[in-house]
Amino acid sequence: AWWQAMREVAARTEDVGERFAEEARRMHHGEAERRDIRGRASGAQALELLEEGIVVLPLPDLPVFDGPLQ
Structure with a gap:
């Protein structure tokens, strides 16, 4: 369930990388x-x-996998 939640966060958000603080302020x-x-x-x-x-x-910086985890 946790990995699925992380996949959904990745799918529903834009990755602004190192510009996060700047973009949040803008x-x-x-x-x-x-x-x-x-x-x-x-x-x-x-x-x-x-x-x-x-x-x-804050969220952990973990890879978001496309396939099932086993």
């Missing part, structure tokens, strides 16, 4: 279209986003 300030994104941010960047009122949810 959306928060109305400078970019709001959408579901995922990417990478340092702990310090995530804390800064939270302090600015931008909600982030």
Whole structure:
């Protein structure tokens, strides 16, 4: 069930990679279209986003497999 949930997150979000904090701020300030994104941010960047009122949810950086896991 956990792997399926991770696959769904990957399928329903845009991967913005290292630009995560920047893109989250742009959306928060109305400078970019709001959408579901995922990417990478340092702990310090995530804390800064939270302090600015931008909600982030840390997830493990694991590969999303296409096939069944056995």
